[in-house]
Amino acid sequence: MVLDPQIAPHNQAAWAFTDGDDALAMAGFLNARVGGGEEVAWVEVVPLARRLNNKALRYLDRWASLAEETRPEDERSD
Numbered sequence: 001m002v003l004d005p006q007i008a009p010h011n012q013a014a015w016a017f018t019d020g021d022d023a024l025a026m027a028g029f030l031n032a033r034v035g036g037g038e039e040v041a042w043v044e045v046v047p048l049a050r051r052l053n054n055k056a057l058r059y060l061d062r063w064a065s066l067a068e069e070t071r072p073e074d075e076r077s078d
Contacts, residue, residue, distance in 0.1 A: 001027050004040040016060075020045070 001015045001023045017023035023043045030041040 001041055001043050003030070004035075007034060007040050 001017060003013050003015070005013050015023075015026070017026070020043070027041040027043050031037065031039055034040055
């Protein structure tokens with residue numbers, strides 16, 4: 001999903017989803033709530049590269065860590 005650069009910092013202008021329906025739902029939500037009905041987010045389908053660069057891997061790893069930290073303690077993986 002791509003966000004209008006006027007509302008998102010450069011490093012948050014694109015979000016990756018593995019499910020197209022999830023991406024469309026998030027774009028629709030952002031367009032309704034943030035954009036007031038105007039398109040500020042849209043979905044673009046791109047092929048996943050065979051290898052991710054280190055910057056992308058660090059970014060994904062950080063999001064995974066944040067997701068783990070926000071889960072209730074009894075649901076966390078060991």
